[in-house]
Amino acid sequence: xxxxxxxxxxxxxxxxxxxxxxxxxxxxxxxxxxxxxxxxxxxxxxxxxxxxxxxxxxxxxxxxxxxxxxxxxxxxxxxxxxxxxxxxxxxxxxxxxxxxxxxxxxxxxxxxxxxxxxxxxxxxxxxxxxxxxxxxxxxxxxxxxxxxxxxxxxxxxxxxxxxxxxxxxxxxxxxxxxxxxxxxxxxxxxxxxxxxxxxxxxxxxxxxxxxxxxxxxxxxxxxxxxxxxxxxxxxxxxxxxxxxxxxxxxxxxxxxxxxxxxxxxxxxxxxxxxxxxxxxxxxxxxxxxxxxxxxxxxxxxxxxxxxxxxxxxxxxxxxxxxxxxxxxxxxxxxxxxxxxx
Numbered sequence: 001x002x003x004x005x006x007x008x009x010x011x012x013x014x015x016x017x018x019x020x021x022x023x024x025x026x027x028x029x030x031x032x033x034x035x036x037x038x039x040x041x042x043x044x045x046x047x048x049x050x051x052x053x054x055x056x057x058x059x060x061x062x063x064x065x066x067x068x069x070x071x072x073x074x075x076x077x078x079x080x081x082x083x084x085x086x087x088x089x090x091x092x093x094x095x096x097x098x099x100x101x102x103x104x105x106x107x108x109x110x111x112x113x114x115x116x117x118x119x120x121x122x123x124x125x126x127x128x129x130x131x132x133x134x135x136x137x138x139x140x141x142x143x144x145x146x147x148x149x150x151x152x153x154x155x156x157x158x159x160x161x162x163x164x165x166x167x168x169x170x171x172x173x174x175x176x177x178x179x180x181x182x183x184x185x186x187x188x189x190x191x192x193x194x195x196x197x198x199x200x201x202x203x204x205x206x207x208x209x210x211x212x213x214x215x216x217x218x219x220x221x222x223x224x225x226x227x228x229x230x231x232x233x234x235x236x237x238x239x240x241x242x243x244x245x246x247x248x249x250x251x252x253x254x255x256x257x258x259x260x261x262x263x264x265x266x267x268x269x270x271x272x273x274x275x276x277x278x279x280x281x282x283x284x285x286x287x288x289x290x291x292x293x294x295x296x297x298x299x300x301x302x303x304x305x306x307x308x309x310x311x312x313x314x315x316x317x318x319x320x321x322x323x324x325x326x327x328x329x330x331x332x333x334x335x336x337x338x339x340x341x
Contacts, residue, residue: 001030001057001074002094003300004293007038010093013291013300014049015042020301021308027087029054029074052077058098060293067098068105075099079106082286089287089307091278093300096290100137100281107286110316112323115141116283117149118222118290119156121276122232126213128161129276133219136226137281143186146170146219150191151322152282153217154199159313160306161216165200171220171228172204179204187219190326197325207231233273274299278306282319287311 003009007030014026025048028035032053039046054074058067070076075094081087083106092099100118109116119133133153138145150168157166170188172180177188184204191201205215207228220228247253277299279290287310291303 001034001054002060002092002293003291003295007031007034009295009297010300011035011038011042011045012297013295014304015045016297016301017304017308018045018048020305024048024304024308026050027052027078027081029078029081030057052081058095060095062095062098064095064097064101067095068101076102076106079103079286079288082288083107088311089289091289091291091300091303091307093291093293093295093303096136099288099290103281103284103286103288107284107288109283110285110320110323112320112327113148113152113283115145115148116281117152118225118279119153119282120229120279121160122210122229123276124211124213128213128216130210130213130215131157131160131217132210132225132229133217133282134222134225135229135279136222138222140223141183141221143183143190146183146187146221147190147326148283148323150187150199150201150217150219151197151326152319153219154197155315155318155322156280156282156310157216158198159309159315159318163216165198166216167202167214168199168217168219169202169205169215171210171218171224172206174206175204177203183221194326198322236273274302276302278303280306280310282315285316287315 001007018024026045027050029052032051035051039049054077055072056070058070058073058075075092075098078090078092079102082090104116115138117134118137119131120135121129122132124130131153133149154166154168157163168191170184172184188203202215205218210218210228210232273292274296277292277295281288287307289303289307291300
């Protein structure tokens, strides 16, 4: 029931995802009448879906503290299905804060993880996108949180990009080792020493290098990450709007647009957020994927694809194993630092 256009786009996106993954089954939580009407246009999805009527819906403007009490909402029921094992993953385009609060309360954080993080893929100039976390779930983070985010992000990158040792960097105000807050420098020290982890720590990166493509995972606190994400999205819209305005300013410009149309199409495809849709709450005992509210059917399908891939690759088990490794390393380091008796 979430998203700017609600049921129609969500059903169209699920139907598109079903064509890409013909083994998927869906449980659709929401207004039964609206869902049934939308399914008339998608017989392939209808044959692979169950509908569970939800009495209420979480509004996009509701505070998480209010939304979390709506046990009969479509969002709450979807997450409960993941908790009970009736569903493998939940995908929602609804209220982000409410989704995070409900997921955290219902599914709980994994053993060894202090806080879950919101991770998403951003486009780059390299061969792969870059995974960035946290993007708003935790406004303030200590060094321990950042290290855990790095481990979880690397596990996600191994699944998404099929890498053995993803390149990980911490977002900072400079690349020199002395730059940044104590929390960032302390996290960097832990990651440099953790040679046995399935990641390659490459130090710091700055905000203007996010799209360079020379790293696979960028780690930061939720405040910085959310600002960076919104800035990147705004810059992409600014560039496309300026180009659109420039190409329609005169007859010569329109002719120039026709000549450069293939390149413009490539640019539009690269910057289209629907091609990167599907943010993941990492660190929970279950898979929850957040679709952007403005996503079209292609974007919704991509969010479902992300959820399916994480289930296929058992991301929860991978993260649990990596978190256990970093805990063992931390425990060993603490024993070495203790004074001899």
